[in-house]
Amino acid sequence: MIAIADKTVTNLQSKEAIAGVITIGAAETVMFDHVIQAISKLQRDYPNVTITLISGSTTDLLARLNQGELDFLFALDFTQKASYDYLDFPDADVRGVFINRHHPLASEPAITAEQLTQYPVAISRQSSFNDSLVEELGLKASQLNIRMKYNLIGNARMYPLVDDQLLLVGIAGVINAPELLFKPFTPENISTGTMIWKHTPFLTPLHEEFIHYLENELPIK
Structure with missing residues (x-):
């Protein structure tokens, strides 16, 4: 005070x-x-x-x-x-996932809701972000294999570097790492x-x- x-x-x-x-x-x-x-x-x-x-x-x-x-x-x-x-x-910001260059989806132009459910996920702990994301993609939270919830994405960015199966949900442009690829969601999902x-x-x-x-x-x- x-x-x-x-x-x-x-x-x-x-x-x-x-x-x-x-x-x-x-x-x-x-x-x-x-x-x-x-x-x-x-x-x-x-x-x-x-x-x-x-x-x-x-x-x-x-x-x-x-x-x-x-x-x-x-x-x-x-x-x-x-x-x-x-x-x-x-x-607005474009939402999507950061993935390892060796991820099975590395050649995909964008990520679908179904693909998001097929791999382990790291996602923001902010409920408003997650609720709108899940709703707009037509998913239920229970369908996601969530391995990590993060506050700030800076440290979480290291996870897909060591786990080439992980999908790190985030916003385009907030990570600049040559080892990682950004894939937007389809249909487009924005913040x-x-x-x-x-x-x-x-x-x-x-x-x-x-x-x-x-x-x-x-x-x-």
Whole structure:
């Protein structure tokens, strides 16, 4: 609570200079590049702005936003927008699987729901991601041979490197490893992105500027 209060005072005292700390929680996604671009331009114009970035799943970070530990949260497939102020991103991520180059499905252009049930799977522990994935592919969770549930995919990416049968469910672009191939699902399955923040009667000038820069960075759909 003391840390939150200190950060609030710092931001409120910086109305003229636009200085202070912005704390952002974020899921792993290539869409976050828009946020990084906005941050870079904001800091170019206001060099006394500092960013604290905390990576994690929406499930893990939402409580921290509600408690005031985060100023903003970039969430995937967020369904509780009525409870927050938010900014939807116009682009989307493609879901699929990362597999070893020696996997039996390595020559397939895309992965079907039936193929997903035929091999061991590592998948996000985020329930909203998994529920929508299973529903859109026409599966039941009980049909999947889940060997691992991960919070962040960074460490999980090592699993298909040592198990050439494993399907690592994820989003295109979040892993860059020459030993792994990405195969999208068919039919196409996507994740949408939303920047959310708590309802408030006012925003600090710092937060207003961040939202302004982010809006300018997003592509027009």
